[in-house]
Amino acid sequence: MMPSDTQRPLEFGWFLPTAGDSSAYGLQEASIDPSPDHFHKVVAAAESAGFEYLLIPVGASCWEAYMAGAFMAAQSSRIAPLIAARPGYVNPVLLAKMIATFDQLSGGRICVNLIAGQAEAEVLGEGIRYAKEDRYALMDEEVLILKALWTAKEPVDFNGQFHTLKGASINPQPLQQPHPRFYLGGGSEEAWNLSAKHSDVHLFWGDTPERIAANIADIQDRAAQYGRADAIGFGMRLQIVCRETESEAMEAADQLIRHIPEAARDLLKQRVANSKANQRVQELAAEKGLWIAPHLWTGLTRFRPGAGIAVVGDPDQCAATLQQFVDAGCHSFCLSGYLHHEEAERFGRWVLPRLAERNPGRILEAA
Numbered sequence: 001m002m003p004s005d006t007q008r009p010l011e012f013g014w015f016l017p018t019a020g021d022s023s024a025y026g027l028q029e030a031s032i033d034p035s036p037d038h039f040h041k042v043v044a045a046a047e048s049a050g051f052e053y054l055l056i057p058v059g060a061s062c063w064e065a066y067m068a069g070a071f072m073a074a075q076s077s078r079i080a081p082l083i084a085a086r087p088g089y090v091n092p093v094l095l096a097k098m099i100a101t102f103d104q105l106s107g108g109r110i111c112v113n114l115i116a117g118q119a120e121a122e123v124l125g126e127g128i129r130y131a132k133e134d135r136y137a138l139m140d141e142e143v144l145i146l147k148a149l150w151t152a153k154e155p156v157d158f159n160g161q162f163h164t165l166k167g168a169s170i171n172p173q174p175l176q177q178p179h180p181r182f183y184l185g186g187g188s189e190e191a192w193n194l195s196a197k198h199s200d201v202h203l204f205w206g207d208t209p210e211r212i213a214a215n216i217a218d219i220q221d222r223a224a225q226y227g228r229a230d231a232i233g234f235g236m237r238l239q240i241v242c243r244e245t246e247s248e249a250m251e252a253a254d255q256l257i258r259h260i261p262e263a264a265r266d267l268l269k270q271r272v273a274n275s276k277a278n279q280r281v282q283e284l285a286a287e288k289g290l291w292i293a294p295h296l297w298t299g300l301t302r303f304r305p306g307a308g309i310a311v312v313g314d315p316d317q318c319a320a321t322l323q324q325f326v327d328a329g330c331h332s333f334c335l336s337g338y339l340h341h342e343e344a345e346r347f348g349r350w351v352l353p354r355l356a357e358r359n360p361g362r363i364l365e366a367a
Helices: 036-050 066-072 092-105 118-127 132-151 189-200 209-224 246-257 263-271 274-288 317-327 340-358
Strands: 009-015 052-056 080-085 112-113 156-159 164-168 184-185 201-205 233-242 289-291 308-311 332-336
Touching: 009 036, 009 340, 052 332, 066 080, 066 092, 066 112, 080 132, 092 132, 112 132, 112 189, 118 246, 132 156, 132 164, 132 189, 156 201, 184 189, 184 332, 189 209, 189 233, 201 332, 209 233, 209 317, 233 246, 233 317, 233 340, 246 308, 274 289, 308 317, 308 332, 332 340
Parallel strands: 009 052, 009 332, 052 080, 080 112, 112 184, 184 201, 201 233, 233 308, 233 332
Antiparallel strands: 156 164
16 A cells, blocks of 8 residues: 555755754854844745745754744744644643644744653753653643644543643634644654654654655554544655765765764763664664665764754755655655755755656645
8 A cells, every 4th residue: 555645745844953053063163153143044045945844943952942933933924833842841721822822923834843752861951850651641641632722612621640621721722723733753652652643744763765664654553543544644854965966965964073073972872862763863873884875874863863864965866865755655854954044045946846846746836
């Protein structure tokens, strides 16, 4: 059976680097500190290139995501911030009201990124005392509350393990109907089960297209238990390094990590020890080396947590590599690259038109 995403419109998201930007990690003169001016450049480039959503990161080194996302929405006209809901951080009734208000004020431009499996040290440092398995259970409960508050015609009562509500309601209701879309990226059993139950899009971190196709089938089977096998879509969270020639792309990729001390790799392994998705990325890098497949590069995974696998090559090679994931069943691509305003422009100019040719009628044209 062909994956359900073979006929979905393809969508593309970009990344807002609120912890700073760089074309060569570890080299001060190649770095750009986070600032409103740089954020505006990135958002303008992403929107002009045709990206539809904008991942706003969370973490101790990042600017606060809802504030940053709101200001970026006000400075743009089409792109939709993708902002995290994290269990235990915000009361779910207040969170429902925040997101619905954002949705109304932005003209329906917000989507929700479900994150429960952060690094333990960071979670503890931010005052969250739930273990990882409890965070997923809490996330499930809070998503149920969000959906209930966004769709109910009457005040909501809720009795759960973590929350009890009596006659809860919010104003305004979301502009998007029935509610903003949910995204989730993760590789653990808990993440896959939560995504099967709630996500509109499950984002995989880098892997081989063959492995991604198998993972899609697995999550679809889980989603079928909730009557959602055809409701959930799939995508990739990847880096991209595209240049006019393959040799230029290889040089730019190497430049990204050339100046990082090897000690940073050991520190990263300690930070991501409890993350299944991060473990898979590290396993791929250890097993395959710098290249898990032609034009799929693991260099950044040695020093960057999260989605560090990159598509590297000239425009034809980058488009062909992304097409392999389209053919595996993915329709959503959440990308990033360095410097972020420059790489967004290159993608829109070189790669997106090639993907549009390969997938007629499935890609929206930038307005």
